[in-house]
Amino acid sequence: xxxxxxxxxxxxxxxxxxxxxxxxxxxxxxxxxxxxxxxxxxxxxxxxxxxxxxxxxxxxxxxxxxxxxxxxxxxxxxxxxxxxxxxxxxxxxxxxxxxxxxxxxxxxxxxxxxxxxxxxxxxxxxxxxxxxxxxxxxxxxxxxxxxxxxxxxxxxxxxxxxxxxxxxxxxxxxxxxxxxxxxxxxxxxxxxxxxxxxxxxxxxxxxxxxxxxxxxxxxxxxxxxxxxxxxxxxxxxxxxxxxxxxxxxxx
Amino acid sequence: xxxxxxxxxxxxxxxxxxxxxxxxxxxxxxxxxxxxxxxxxxxxxxxxxxxxxxxxxxxxxxxxxxxxxxxxxxxxxxxxxxxxxxxxxxxxxxxxxxxxxxxxxxxxxxxxxxxxxxxxxxxxxxxxxxxxxxxxxxxxxxxxxxxxxxxxxxxxxxxxxxxxxxxxxxxxxxxxxxxxxxxxxxxxxxxxxxxxxxxxxxxxxxxxxxxxxxxxxxxxxxxxxxxxxxxxxxxxxxxxxxxxxxxxxxxxxxxxxxxxxxxxxxxxxxxxxxxxxxxxxxxxxxxxxxxxxxxxxxxxxxxxxxxxxxxxxxxxxxxxxxxxxxxxxxxxxxxxxxxxxxxxxxxxxxxxxxxxxxxxxxxxxxxxxxxxxxxxxxxxxxxxxxxxxxxxxxxxxxxxxxxxxxxxxxxxxxxxxxxxxxxxxxxxxxxxxxxxxxxxxxxxxxxxxxxxxxxxxxxxxxxxxxxxxxxxxxxxxxxxxxxxxxxxxxxxxxxxxxxxxxxxxxxxxxxxxxxxxxxxxxxxxxxxxxxxxxxxxxxxxxxxxxxxxxxxxxxxxxxxxxxxxxxxxxxxxxxxxxxxxxxxxxxxxxxxxxx
Amino acid sequence: xxxxxxxxxxxxxxxxxxxxxxxxxxxxxxxxxxxxxxxxxxxxxxxxxxxxxxxxxxxxxxxxxxxxxxxxxxxxxxxxxxxxxxxxxxxxxxxxxxxxxxxxxxxxxxxxxxxxxxxxxxxxxxxxxxxxxxxxxxxxxxxxxx
Numbered sequence: 006x007x008x009x010x011x012x013x014x015x016x017x018x019x020x021x022x023x024x025x026x027x028x029x030x031x032x033x034x035x036x037x038x039x040x041x042x043x044x045x046x047x048x049x050x051x052x053x054x055x056x057x058x059x060x061x062x063x064x065x066x067x068x069x070x071x072x073x074x075x076x077x078x079x080x081x082x083x084x085x086x087x088x089x090x091x092x093x094x095x096x097x098x099x100x101x102x103x104x105x106x107x108x109x110x111x112x113x114x115x116x117x118x119x120x121x122x123x124x125x126x127x128x129x130x131x132x133x134x135x136x137x138x139x140x141x142x143x144x145x146x147x148x149x150x151x152x153x154x155x156x157x158x159x160x161x162x163x164x165x166x167x168x169x170x171x172x173x174x175x176x177x178x179x180x181x182x183x184x185x186x187x188x189x190x191x192x193x194x195x196x197x198x199x200x201x202x203x204x205x206x207x208x209x210x211x212x213x214x215x216x217x218x219x220x221x222x223x224x225x226x227x228x229x230x231x232x233x234x235x236x237x238x239x240x241x242x243x244x245x246x247x248x249x250x251x252x253x254x255x256x
Numbered sequence: 257x258x259x260x261x262x263x264x265x266x267x268x269x270x271x272x273x274x275x276x277x278x279x280x281x282x283x284x285x286x287x288x289x290x291x292x293x294x295x296x297x298x299x300x301x302x303x304x305x306x307x308x309x310x311x312x313x314x315x316x317x318x319x320x321x322x323x324x325x326x327x328x329x330x331x332x333x334x335x336x337x338x339x340x341x342x343x344x345x346x347x348x349x350x351x352x353x354x355x356x357x358x359x360x361x362x363x364x365x366x367x368x369x370x371x372x373x374x375x376x377x378x379x380x381x382x383x384x385x386x387x388x389x390x391x392x393x394x395x396x397x398x399x400x401x402x403x404x405x406x407x408x409x410x411x412x413x414x415x416x417x418x419x420x421x422x423x424x425x426x427x428x429x430x431x432x433x434x435x436x437x438x439x440x441x442x443x444x445x446x447x448x449x450x451x452x453x454x455x456x457x458x459x460x461x462x463x464x465x466x467x468x469x470x471x472x473x474x475x476x477x478x479x480x481x482x483x484x485x486x487x488x489x490x491x492x493x494x495x496x497x498x499x500x501x502x503x504x505x506x507x508x509x510x511x512x513x514x515x516x517x518x519x520x521x522x523x524x525x526x527x528x529x530x531x532x533x534x535x536x537x538x539x540x541x542x543x544x545x546x547x548x549x550x551x552x553x554x555x556x557x558x559x560x561x562x563x564x565x566x567x568x569x570x571x572x573x574x575x576x577x578x579x580x581x582x583x584x585x586x587x588x589x590x591x592x593x594x595x596x597x598x599x600x601x602x603x604x605x606x607x608x609x610x611x612x613x614x615x616x617x618x619x620x621x622x623x624x625x626x627x628x629x630x631x632x633x634x635x636x637x638x639x640x641x642x643x644x645x646x647x648x649x650x651x652x653x654x655x656x657x658x659x660x661x662x663x664x665x666x667x668x669x670x671x672x673x674x675x676x677x678x679x680x681x682x683x684x685x686x687x688x689x690x691x692x693x694x695x696x697x698x699x700x701x702x703x704x705x706x707x708x709x710x711x712x713x714x715x716x717x718x719x720x721x722x723x724x725x726x727x728x729x730x731x732x733x734x735x736x737x738x739x740x741x742x743x744x745x746x747x748x749x750x751x752x753x754x755x756x757x758x759x760x761x762x763x764x765x766x767x768x769x770x771x772x773x774x775x776x777x778x779x780x781x782x783x784x785x786x787x788x789x790x791x792x793x794x795x796x797x798x799x800x801x802x803x804x805x806x807x808x809x810x811x812x813x814x815x816x817x818x819x820x821x822x823x824x825x826x827x828x829x830x831x832x833x834x835x836x837x838x839x840x841x842x843x844x845x846x847x848x849x850x851x
Numbered sequence: 852x853x854x855x856x857x858x859x860x861x862x863x864x865x866x867x868x869x870x871x872x873x874x875x876x877x878x879x880x881x882x883x884x885x886x887x888x889x890x891x892x893x894x895x896x897x898x899x900x901x902x903x904x905x906x907x908x909x910x911x912x913x914x915x916x917x918x919x920x921x922x923x924x925x926x927x928x929x930x931x932x933x934x935x936x937x938x939x940x941x942x943x944x945x946x947x948x949x950x951x952x953x954x955x956x957x958x959x960x961x962x963x964x965x966x967x968x969x970x971x972x973x974x975x976x977x978x979x980x981x982x983x984x985x986x987x988x989x990x991x992x993x994x995x996x997x
């Protein structure tokens with residue numbers, strides 16, 4: 006295995022550049038190093054202006070998502086040795102389909118607005134007082150939504166989804182999976198509110214089941230599965246609405 | 257200069273910050289709340305907490321027992337009135353979180369499940385698989401989205417507290433995205449910026465834990481408390497420092513040295529049993545376990561690796577099914593970052609810096625002596641953790657004191673007048689300092705990374721698990737030197753847009769200030785207590801030191817240490833005992849007697 | 852940008868940086884294996900439709916009597932049509948396999964408190980396919996032997 010590897014990194018500074026360009030750096034290869042360690046090495050020793058987000062470096066905060074050789078990855082979980090073996094370069098770019106603020110930093114306010122749109126909180130008005138204790142929920146009931154609750158908001162799925170790239174208003178995989186996380190929570194009563202917003206061409210019906218979101222998700226949330234299940238629910242609700250009176254509030 | 261006005265401003269959007277924001281919004285919906293965080297809230301370090309959150313929940317448990325475990329775990333440096341309030345409110349806060357949707361693990365009958373944890377005599381730690389902090393933070397963040405009065409300033413970096421007329425008037429912050437430097441005025445400011453693990457070289461802490469809020473308060477004239485007490489978590493992965501949660505030991509993991517021997521039995525922590533015994537052996541308190549490691553290391557019974565010596569955590573006897581059910585994240589982390597499958601192999605671990613017991617000195621309602629300034633969470637020191645924190649106490653601490661500080665700040669903000677115009681001048685000064693002093697400066701000769709690395713190795717050497725006079729004095733002198741050299745720092749990045757190098761420089765400045773206070777407090781406390789162990793003063797000295805160290809910045813910029821007695825209510829100081837033979841194995845109900 | 856996300860409204864000003872929006876090419880689906888696979892999967896519906904149309908022509912020819920049908924069979928035997936049908940067969944197979952593999956994601960089936968793994972949910976479809984194919988094959992063979 007080689008001792009060093011070349012990182013080809015996208016650079017963009019709006020004060021200087023009209024468009025992003027690439028810059029190469031040589032980095033030592035250590036078997037414990039991930040791409041993030043390489044970026045930190047460059048920033049500390051060579052070029053302090055290299056700009057990127059990172060925090061926990063253990064794959065739970067979701068800050069360090071970037072395109073590595075064309076694939077959306079968490080750079081804190083992507084080892085240099087996987088690329089050094091192929092004797093190649095590592096191309097690092099900001100996550101696809103997001104506007105670029107600087108170098109490897111993407112603009113996320115749109116994503117946060119989409120998260121808020123799906124009403125990602127427990128809807129349960131008129132709760133009994135706390136003195137009555139917890140809502141009962143069996144382990145099996147927890148299991149129904151648990152997978153969808155694992156999302157770390159890293160937006161790798163948005164970088165993988167071509168619909169997000171082609172239709173900026175599409176709500177997107179993570180937001181829809183989060184909606185399902187609450188829909189399937191036995192304590193929640195907000196399915197109707199959410200379906201009213203999401204059974205829409207920019208909601209679940211925008212999804213064409215490419216399946217890339219599920220493939221790249223580092224936490225195995227399976228947003229594609231969440232969305233397809235949601236589609237079936239939406240169709241059933243629509244059929245039911247012909248039979249039950251308006252406002253009957255089926256869950 | 258653009259300015260905005262709020263009633264309550266949170267610096268930091270983690271567990272404590274978000275809980276405080278919700279508390280303000282609930283108690284007075286008319287107040288305008290700002291959450292100013294240098295990262296998006298879901299990136300806050302609360303997200304990485306794994307093990308659980310303690311709250312008395314089961315009928316065989318009692319508030320007094322949780323209080324006693326916490327106080328004895330803190331080596332009697334905890335303020336007992338604060339602990340009593342804490343243990344009482346913790347279960348309610350955890351329950352409130354459940355009502356907001358937090359996916360706590362459950363018993364088969366649907367009730368909340370609890371597990372054992374280090375230093376606790378009963379099972380009272382609520383948990384959500386082994387990603388408790390993640391679920392708590394996301395539940396809190398998603399809940400705040402419902403509240404319109406909460407305005408978030410995402411990726412705004414606070415550089416200074418504005419103080420005038422003897423009270424806090426707001427903050428100056430950099431909007432990272434654009435580089436704009438702006439004052440955000442507020443009647444009350446709550447500091448929830450977390451701890452300062454990055455002052456040390458090996459830490460479980462994320463990059464963002466630089467003691468920002470502690471330095472902000474210190475520079476504004478508020479005292480910091482108990483800064484010498486830094487917790488080493490006994491089981492972190494070598495090189496990355498990634499946390500292997502205490503829950504792994506609570507589920508039954510063994511710590512063994514290079515001979516496969518469960519060495520904790522040599523250190524007054526009980527006798528080894530097959531199943532975990534509460535408050536014994538691997539479920540002893542963190543400071544004692546980390547200290548045991550150092551002794552084993554000196555005896556040559558640890559295994560050397562390129563990243564320091566290690567001992568091993570053995571989970572193999574737990575079986576794949578239990579590990580996948582209760583410790584899936586641990587397995588994932590070990591496989592990914594250490595290339596080790598805990599089902600089949602032992603995990604190499606060593607103590608790494610994890611938590612800061614000290615912080616901004618507050619009273620039981622989160623208020624600091626500086627009017628208008630409050631603090632909560634790891635950044636604050638109330639103190640409930642005393643000289644050593646028990647595992648699973650810090651998540652409820654964020655909730656309980658976040659809520660208390662929120663309510664106190666809301667009450668204060670409802671009464672106090674709006675910030676005066678004098679603070680505008682201070683804000684302009686700050687902008688000038690940042691621009692001329694750092695951003696546009698040329699000719700400096702020091703790199704940020706060099707000073708940072710030297711600071712980290714100084715701290716590990718002089719203020720690590722064991723300390724002594726000579727090394728502490730050398731450390732203090734070295735830190736002074738680094739402060740000088742920091743004035744000569746040179747940035748490569750002079751642009752305004754998302755300048756993370758400027759951010760790193762400011763964070764380094766914060767860390768140097770906080771490191772200095774830590775070193776001074778450690779120098780002055782000539783006793784050993786909890787996580788502060790002096791080889792030259794190995795005994796606990798209640799006569800002189802049953803007191804908190806308070807460190808304030810003097811006019812010449814140096815730290816001045818004084819002492820303030822600990823509040824003792826019902827538990828007079830006694831010896832900390834772990835591993836008693838009378839302890840029953842975990843899972844059987846205990847009688848109400850305390851040891 | 853409004854307060855939809857609880858963040859401060861963004862005012863374009865002297866300090867607002869110019870975000871770079873990378874254009875998405877019309878050929879976004881070429882050059883990335885997963886995207887190409889997806890587009891081919893969607894395109895396979897065209898070939899399924901082609902085969903349906905062919906079957907309609909076949910029915911029409913049947914209606915027209917033995918001579919019309921013999922003409923139809925002659926057209927079918929031409930190399931061009933054989934090639935087209937081969938292509939159709941490949942795409943129909945691709946369509947079927949991808950459909951069977953994807954469908955279980957939409958149906959989380961739980962038995963005894965546990966989720967049934969996706970390949971077990973897909974298995975019955977494959978089994979039915981094999982059974983029906985065998986039945987049709989037997990039917991055609993026994994028919995052609997009468």
